[in-house]
Amino acid sequence: MEVSPLVWGMTIAAIVGLLLFDFVFHVRKAHAPTLREAAIWSSIYVGLALLFGVCVLVFGGSQAGSEYFAGYVTEKALSVDNLFVFLIIMTSFRVPREDQQKVLLFGIVFSLIARTGFIFLGAALINTFAWVFYLFGLILLLTAGNMLKAEGEESHSGDNFIIRLARKVFHTTDDYDGDKLFTMHEGKRAMTPMLLVMVAIGGTDILFALDSIPAIFGLTENVYIVFTATAFSLLGLRQLFFLIDGLLDRLIYLSYGLAGILGFIGVKLVLHALHENNVPFINNGEPVPVIEISTGFSLTVILGVLAVTVLASLLSPAGKAQNAIANARRHATSYLDSEYTADPVERERIFGLLLTERDQIVALGPKYRQKVRDEPTLMALLQRARDSHDNAAARGEAAPTGEPKILPPQ
Numbered sequence: 001m002e003v004s005p006l007v008w009g010m011t012i013a014a015i016v017g018l019l020l021f022d023f024v025f026h027v028r029k030a031h032a033p034t035l036r037e038a039a040i041w042s043s044i045y046v047g048l049a050l051l052f053g054v055c056v057l058v059f060g061g062s063q064a065g066s067e068y069f070a071g072y073v074t075e076k077a078l079s080v081d082n083l084f085v086f087l088i089i090m091t092s093f094r095v096p097r098e099d100q101q102k103v104l105l106f107g108i109v110f111s112l113i114a115r116t117g118f119i120f121l122g123a124a125l126i127n128t129f130a131w132v133f134y135l136f137g138l139i140l141l142l143t144a145g146n147m148l149k150a151e152g153e154e155s156h157s158g159d160n161f162i163i164r165l166a167r168k169v170f171h172t173t174d175d176y177d178g179d180k181l182f183t184m185h186e187g188k189r190a191m192t193p194m195l196l197v198m199v200a201i202g203g204t205d206i207l208f209a210l211d212s213i214p215a216i217f218g219l220t221e222n223v224y225i226v227f228t229a230t231a232f233s234l235l236g237l238r239q240l241f242f243l244i245d246g247l248l249d250r251l252i253y254l255s256y257g258l259a260g261i262l263g264f265i266g267v268k269l270v271l272h273a274l275h276e277n278n279v280p281f282i283n284n285g286e287p288v289p290v291i292e293i294s295t296g297f298s299l300t301v302i303l304g305v306l307a308v309t310v311l312a313s314l315l316s317p318a319g320k321a322q323n324a325i326a327n328a329r330r331h332a333t334s335y336l337d338s339e340y341t342a343d344p345v346e347r348e349r350i351f352g353l354l355l356t357e358r359d360q361i362v363a364l365g366p367k368y369r370q371k372v373r374d375e376p377t378l379m380a381l382l383q384r385a386r387d388s389h390d391n392a393a394a395r396g397e398a399a400p401t402g403e404p405k406i407l408p409p410q
Helices: 005-027 033-059 062-092 098-126 130-147 159-167 193-217 223-234 237-244 254-275 295-315 317-336 344-363 366-373 376-394
Strands: 180-187 190-191
Touching: 005 098, 005 223, 005 237, 033 062, 033 223, 033 237, 062 098, 062 193, 062 223, 062 254, 062 295, 098 130, 098 193, 098 223, 098 237, 130 193, 130 254, 180 344, 193 223, 193 254, 254 295, 295 317, 295 344, 317 344, 317 376, 344 366, 344 376
Parallel strands: none
Antiparallel strands: 180 190
16 A cells, blocks of 8 residues: 555644644643543544544555554554553542643653654664564563553552652652643742653653554554554544543453453564564574464454453453442542542532442442452541531532441441
8 A cells, every 4th residue: 555745744734633623622721521522522533533444445455444443443452551551640640630631632642753753663673674573573472471460550650760750850849730830839940740740641651652563563564554543543542531431440351352462463473574584593594384364364353352351341240349449449539639620510520420339339249348348448538538528518519418328337
């Protein structure tokens, strides 16, 4: 599939235009998007990505179309996994709800810039050294193995080396000043946590690119398809976060599915490398007669693995419990944090979610209710949120619930 410079220019202009539209009309004015707003715009961006894929299919042929859709689905799935890390980072930095859109949009723009650089670097390496496919395959196989290891939230928190160094070297504040990156503190210009959280997310984006770019090059070597599939998978990620942030912890098997997909693509890359082999110490530098996995079969495997892991996660009682408990902890913390949001409507929404999660835990039965009670810190946090809401209701700042406990007796 040959792409003219004019088409490249139009594509880049369209992507930049969508990002500018996102900033001017949605992000510039700080606000917490509603579920309806997030759902509508997520659908629009997914629709644009699918429409573009149809254009690739029509003008580039079935092979190019299959490669685009396989790359888009893979990158989108990896992006959803990245959202979980973004959530952990923003929670550790206590980013106000109204300003989370700006942080996410920065992450998306930085990610697109970083991945574009990696795409052209990867293409140059592939065109120069055929053995790069072995390297990409090894990276994906190692990544797949690492994804099977249990990782705590601490490994992705905002308290990493770069942030600790920034806090020591530069004058920083612990409090936000709206969405400003710098503010005056104790008579001196200081960094706000808004800038630090952007640095933390930018750093993680570079690590994500090291996984995602080899993965998509395992599905296609066409740089235009690699770039557009990556870009469209990132566009709309901000809206998707607000649409599914309450479900992220429920996708307990997603990491296993992604590990399987990356492992599969890693094997595909190694087989392709063997088929194109010119490394002297492998088969005397001659190609090895091995089977190659088609793009159509790859797309089928990717969609099948994702469907199985997502459905298994959504239907799992353990997933429901983990999601409800994690969200209850997060929403109780947010409700008690005066900096998180000053909007009374948003505060009532958060407390309403907390009660809904309480009901979900109760409905799952004694086993999971006891799991919450076995965490005294969580129980104390939930009760503090309840007491805070009762005090607000007594002052006429919140609606009374008339319910005495956050969890009923055993």
